[in-house]
Amino acid sequence: QKEVEQDPGPLSVPEGAIVSLNCTYSNSAFQYFMWYRQYSRKGPELLMYTYSSGNKEDGRSTAQVDKSSKYISLFIRDSQPSDSATYLCAGVTGGGNKLTFGTGTQLKVEL
Amino acid sequence: DADVTQTPRNRITKTGKRIMLECSQTKGHDRMYWYRQDPGLGLRLIYYSFDVKDINKGEISDGYSVSRQAQAKFSLSLESAIPNQTALYFCATSKPGTAEAFFGQGTRLTVV
Numbered sequence: 001q002k003e004v005e006q007d008p009g010p011l012s013v014p015e016g017a018i019v020s021l022n023c024t025y026s027n028s029a030f031q032y033f034m035w036y037r038q039y040s041r042k043g044p045e046l047l048m049y050t051y052s053s054g055n056k057e058d059g060r061s062t063a064q065v066d067k068s069s070k071y072i073s074l075f076i077r078d079s080q081p082s083d084s085a086t087y088l089c090a091g092v093t094g095g096g097n098k099l100t101f102g103t104g105t106q107l108k109v110e111l
Numbered sequence: 112d113a114d115v116t117q118t119p120r121n122r123i124t125k126t127g128k129r130i131m132l133e134c135s136q137t138k139g140h141d142r143m144y145w146y147r148q149d150p151g152l153g154l155r156l157i158y159y160s161f162d163v164k165d166i167n168k169g170e171i172s173d174g175y176s177v178s179r180q181a182q183a184k185f186s187l188s189l190e191s192a193i194p195n196q197t198a199l200y201f202c203a204t205s206k207p208g209t210a211e212a213f214f215g216q217g218t219r220l221t222v223v
Binding site: 006008032034036041042043044045046049051088092098099100101102103104 | 115144151152153154155156159169201210211212213214215216217
């Protein structure tokens with residue numbers, strides 16, 4: 001079993017929709033949870049991260065972590081075609097900086 | 112200029128050849144990483160280095176070696192390339208005490 005599981009998609013939504021991206025994880029030692037966005041032929045770029053449980057909001061995006069169910073979510077409101085990319089979730093243990101990634105979900109926002 | 116620069120961006124090589132992928136950074140971070148990305152498998156850690164004198168194996172280090180020439184430079188070598196090492200390779204950096212990693216643009220390696 002992979003430590004971080006993520007549905008690969010693709011997920012297609014109309015412009016303006018609310019997007020929900022999700023991951024589950026199995027490593028109870030994860031303390032930080034990250035969301036990266038990766039455009040085609042580019043390196044991943046950090047969108048946001050949360051420490052432990054709870055929510056974090058940044059612009060149109062909200063990240064949620066539920067440690068009791070080992071569930072990570074990223075919500076994107078008012079989705080735009082420029083949001084079309086692959087979204088990668090990752091967990092990090094408190095003792096180091098090694099990221100363990102999910103496989104990524106491909107998102108397409110259509111006009 | 113990119114903060115994390117990888118060279119080359121694309122490379123085709125033959126089975127059995129030795130190849131080196133290079134990474135340099137201007138972020139001043141101590142920690143550097145090499146990942147490979149494969150469809151359906153995501154990003155997997157090959158090697159990481161927390162400072163110049165510290166090198167550690169990741170989850171898939173077999174067939175690879177690394178060298179940390181300076182704080183800003185971290186290279187990945189394939190001593191004898193094989194076709195299943197065909198992948199997208201990424202270098203990343205971070206600073207101690209934070210969880211944020213910054214990635215280069217990637218090197219697309221094809222072994223024929």
